[in-house]
Amino acid sequence: MGRIRVLPDQVANKIAAGEVVERPASVVKELLENSLDAGATRLCIDVESGGRRLLRIADDGCGMLRDDALLAFERHATSKLRDVKDLLSIATLGFRGEALPSIASVSRLLLETRAPEEATGTQIEIAGGKMLRCQEAALASGTVVTVRDLFYNVPARKKFLRSDQTELAHIASLATHYSLAHPGKTFELTDSGNSLLRATPVGSLRERVYQVFGSQAMDELIPLGACTRELRLPAPSVPPPEAIAEYRREPDEPASRTFRLTGFVSRPQVQKSNRNSIFIFVNRRLIRDRLLLHAISSAYHNLMPPACFPFALLFLECDCEEVDVNVHPSKTEVRFRHQSFVHDFVRDALRERLIESRPAPAFSPGQTSGLPEFDSSLPLPESGLRSPAPLPEFSLAPAPAPAPRFDFGAGGIPLDAAAPAPVRLRVPDTHGGFPPEALAASPSSLTALGDLRPLGQIHESFIIAAGRDGLWIVDQHVAHERILFEQVLRQRASGRVEMQSLLMPMVLQLTAEQQIQYARIAGELNAIGFETEPFGHRTLAIKAAPAAVGPADLEKLVYEILENADAESRGLSMDDLRRGLAASIACRAAIKINTRLDHKKMEWLLAALAATDCPMSCPHGRPIALQYSTREILKAFHRI
Ligand code: ADP
Ligand code: MG
Numbered sequence: 001m002g003r004i005r006v007l008p009d010q011v012a013n014k015i016a017a018g019e020v021v022e023r024p025a026s027v028v029k030e031l032l033e034n035s036l037d038a039g040a041t042r043l044c045i046d047v048e049s050g051g052r053r054l055l056r057i058a059d060d061g062c063g064m065l066r067d068d069a070l071l072a073f074e075r076h077a078t079s080k081l082r083d084v085k086d087l088l089s090i091a092t093l094g095f096r097g098e099a100l101p102s103i104a105s106v107s108r109l110l111l112e113t114r115a116p117e118e119a120t121g122t123q124i125e126i127a128g129g130k131m132l133r134c135q136e137a138a139l140a141s142g143t144v145v146t147v148r149d150l151f152y153n154v155p156a157r158k159k160f161l162r163s164d165q166t167e168l169a170h171i172a173s174l175a176t177h178y179s180l181a182h183p184g185k186t187f188e189l190t191d192s193g194n195s196l197l198r199a200t201p202v203g204s205l206r207e208r209v210y211q212v213f214g215s216q217a218m219d220e221l222i223p224l225g226a227c228t229r230e231l232r233l234p235a236p237s238v239p240p241p242e243a244i245a246e247y248r249r250e251p252d253e254p255a256s257r258t259f260r261l262t263g264f265v266s267r268p269q270v271q272k273s274n275r276n277s278i279f280i281f282v283n284r285r286l287i288r289d290r291l292l293l294h295a296i297s298s299a300y301h302n303l304m305p306p307a308c309f310p311f312a313l314l315f316l317e318c319d320c321e322e323v324d325v326n327v328h329p330s331k332t333e334v335r336f337r338h339q340s341f342v343h344d345f346v347r348d349a350l351r352e353r354l355i356e357s358r359p360a361p362a363f364s365p366g367q368t369s370g371l372p373e374f375d376s377s378l379p380l381p382e383s384g385l386r387s388p389a390p391l392p393e394f395s396l397a398p399a400p401a402p403a404p405r406f407d408f409g410a411g412g413i414p415l416d417a418a419a420p421a422p423v424r425l426r427v428p429d430t431h432g433g434f435p436p437e438a439l440a441a442s443p444s445s446l447t448a449l450g451d452l453r454p455l456g457q458i459h460e461s462f463i464i465a466a467g468r469d470g471l472w473i474v475d476q477h478v479a480h481e482r483i484l485f486e487q488v489l490r491q492r493a494s495g496r497v498e499m500q501s502l503l504m505p506m507v508l509q510l511t512a513e514q515q516i517q518y519a520r521i522a523g524e525l526n527a528i529g530f531e532t533e534p535f536g537h538r539t540l541a542i543k544a545a546p547a548a549v550g551p552a553d554l555e556k557l558v559y560e561i562l563e564n565a566d567a568e569s570r571g572l573s574m575d576d577l578r579r580g581l582a583a584s585i586a587c588r589a590a591i592k593i594n595t596r597l598d599h600k601k602m603e604w605l606l607a608a609l610a611a612t613d614c615p616m617s618c619p620h621g622r623p624i625a626l627q628y629s630t631r632e633i634l635k636a637f638h639r640i
Contacts, residue, residue: 003079004068007097020329021102023161024051024150025170029286030103031145032178033093033331035059036284037080038143041201042186043178046193050164051171052150060142063115069122070134072100072111089320093285093331100145105129106157107150113143128153172196174286176212180313181284183208209264209313221264221311222357227349231257231322231341257322259342261349263314267359268300268617271308278312282323288332292316295343299350302485302579303614305621316346355613358446360627446625449474450610454602461593463602470629476605477593478618483608484548484586485619488528492578497529498547506542506554507535514538514562521565521577528581530558548589557588583619 020026028045035043038061048054064072071077078097081087087095103109104126114121121139125132151158161167168191179187179199189197202208210218233255266277280292296312304310322342324335336342452465452472463474491497510518515538518525525532529546545554561584565577591597597605609615609624617623634640 002065002068002071004064004071004077004097005079005082006071006074007076007078007081008083020099021106021150022157023170024055024167025174027051027055027103027107027147027150028057028171029174030094030099031055031057031147032174034099034145035061035143036178036182037092037094038062040142040185044186044188044190045171045175046190047168047171048192050161050167052158052161052164052167053148055147055150056144058142058144063118063141063143064111064113064122065115065118066122066136068115069111069113069124073104073124073126073131075101077101087326090325091283091320095326096329096331101129103147106154107152108148110146110148111143112137112139112146114139114141116141168196177279177281177286179212180205180208180279181281181286181315205262205264205315220266220270221313222267222353222359224261224263224265224314224349224353227261227345227353229259229341229345229349231259231338233257257319259322259345260317261314261346262317263312265296265299265314265350265354266311267361268303268310268354268621269359269361269623270311271304271621272311273308275309278309279314280312281315282325282334283317283320284315285325285331285334287334289334291336291339291343292346295346296350298347299354300621301576302583302619303354303617303621308621312350314346316342318342358614358616360446360448360616360625361623446615447610448627449606449615449625452606454599454606457597457602459594460596463597463605465602465606467627470627470631470633472625472627474606474609474625475593475618475622476595476597476602477590478622478624479605479609479615480590481583481586481618482612482615482624483605484589485582486612486614488546488548488582488585489579492528492582495527497527499529499531499544500547501531501544502542502551502554505535506551508540508542508555508558510538510540510562512538514559517562517565521561521581524574524577524581525561528578528585532558546585546589549585550589553588557584560584560588579619586619 020030024047028047028051032043032045035057038059040059040061042060044056044058046054046056046058068079074097076097078095080092080095081090081097100111105128108127109125111124111126112121120136121141122134123137123139124134151161172189175187175189175197179185179197183202183205186201187197187199188195197212199208199211202211206218206223209221275293278293278296280287280289282289292314296310296314300310322337324337325331327333327335448467448469449472452467455464455466457463457476458473461476463472463476463479465472465474488497518532518534518540522532529544530542531544533541533543535541540558542554542558545551545557549557561581564580564584591605615624631640
């Protein structure tokens with residue numbers, strides 16, 4: 001009895017339909033997913049000419065029975081779904097039964113497959129959707145799909161393909177990221193016989209990240225550990241996903257569900273100019289999801305400049321019932337049943353880890369990030385070179401011309417790559433008398449800030465301080481900005497803001513625009529420490545202001561707040577607005593650069609900074625403290 005069935009119309013019609021074969025990488029994605037669904041532990045991909053001339057994926061999965069192999073090329077033929085109810089809890093990567101027929105209709109395809117329970121295998125050859133041959137053959141168990149001359153019969157589609165290198169880069173990115181989702185499996189990618197990726201089974205995601213991206217990248221990443229959050233399900237059910245209108249929560253469904261998040265995110269100092277370095281897997285399915293991208297950006301809010309993005313590798317696991325994967329033809333988008341719960345869980349989990357780890361940016365001029373840039377304009381590594389390699393963005397649609405790249409410089413990694421090999425001197429004892437922790441290779445934590453001894457200032461702007469783990473430079477303005485920012489938010493949250501009344505109310509003229517913005521934010525403005533009142537036509541009276549702000553800065557501050565509120569008015573949440581106000585107040589009230597500080601003030605500033613939640617960056621995302629570690633100092637003096 002075969003396993004594959006043609007889905008009845010009533011099921012087929014509920015499936016997000018559409019063309020899934022847009023470029024070679026989309027073929028690779030569908031075939032890799034089939035191999036994973038077939039339980040394969042070894043997945044080998046060979047390509048030639050960026051996948052246009054040849055794409056071959058071989059696996060050691062369950063194979064197909066002879067009758068199934070023929071049926072697999074019918075539209076909506078699948079072994080993964082039976083009825084409408086199955087659509088509610090899709091546990092496999094595929095479910096539409098569309099990939100094989102779609103690929104076979106735009107290429108010359110050879111399927112070679114054998115299920116272990118059958119003695120002989122099956123070979124099927126199809127060109128442009130026409131069956132040319134189907135015969136028995138002696139084959140190893142598992143499946144090999146060879147796709148040649150992709151789009152040979154669809155010239156219009158062929159025209160949209162980019163260079164071989166770009167197409168290959170997309171394939172490499174996919175293969176790499178699927179290998180990250182399955183550390184226990186073997187993934188190999190070769191281009192015309194040259195190995196690009198070779199990942200042998202390892203025991204953990206951490207080892208796989210190391211294997212694929214290298215040790216330098218590892219230093220820039222913060223592991224999330226295993227974060228979980230329980231969702232209490234309300235009864236009766238929340239509105240069902242659109243595609244499955246007849247769904248209602250069953251009485252036997254559990255009262256709560258657990259969401260789990262693991263993976264890695266980059267230190268805030270690793271700043272990418274686009275979202276291409278964010279990889280999100282939901283139940284091990286690689287997806288692009290606006291909701292989760294937004295959650296990630298919110299986690300880095302006020303830790304990174306607004307137009308920058310981190311590197312992230314996230315694995316979200318939840319019950320299949322909690323996520324509808326049947327919303328997009330290429331299955332790259334999902335819809336969560338409890339969107340805001342998932343959003344807040346991911347945001348909070350990331351934020352808590354970022355705050356907890358307080359990573360310190362290293363003072364290492366000229367360094368670039370050890371994490372790969374995912375940019376399709378990058379050439380692939382030299383033939384034969386294995387990962388860690390620059391890999392491109394993940395996209396199944398042909399990419400637009402690459403935008404110019406901005407690089408925000410130093411990431412927190414050791415120096416050794418760029419520096420010339422030091423002349424080794426004999427050091428008297430093992431570490432020149434330095435404690436082993438002083439020689440730690442990985443960047444240290446900002447928790448050390450509390451123990452620093454201030455030595456003085458440079459240009460009356462930067463505090464130089466000595467610590468157990470090296471030399472520190474702290475930007476006094478942004479450090480104070482961070483302290484005040486958190487203080488203002490704390491006071492606002494507790495409803496006890498420190499204010500000072502002005503001797504004379506300050507009267508400001510407003511433009512029509514400013515008047516509108518003022519009306520919109522007046523409530524929040526007053527809650528955060530101002531006392532303001534409209535004072536006749538387009539005039540505003542300020543009677544009191546947050547205690548930290550000096551009267552000289554007040555006028556500028558209010559105009560700035562009204563302007564920022566205007567620029568960002570659309571799509572700004574109450575929380576964003578509050579943070580924006582706090583950032584503006586902190587910036588105006590903070591110690592300026594070119595200000596002399598005595599020893600006591602410097603000590604106070606460092607201690608107060610150490611006590612903040614996020615001493616690593618100012619509310620606008622700039623770094624606050626740089627560390628020149630003892631290890632770097634020893635290296636530079638050729639002592640190690
Ligand atoms: P779907 O994956 O959505 O079911 P596909 O067109 O990709 O649809 O594949 C159709 C069917 O062919 C699958 O349901 C599966 O039974 C079978 N199949 C495809 N690829 C493999 C493979 N590598 N190993 C075993 N079976 C496979
Ligand atoms: Mg499939």
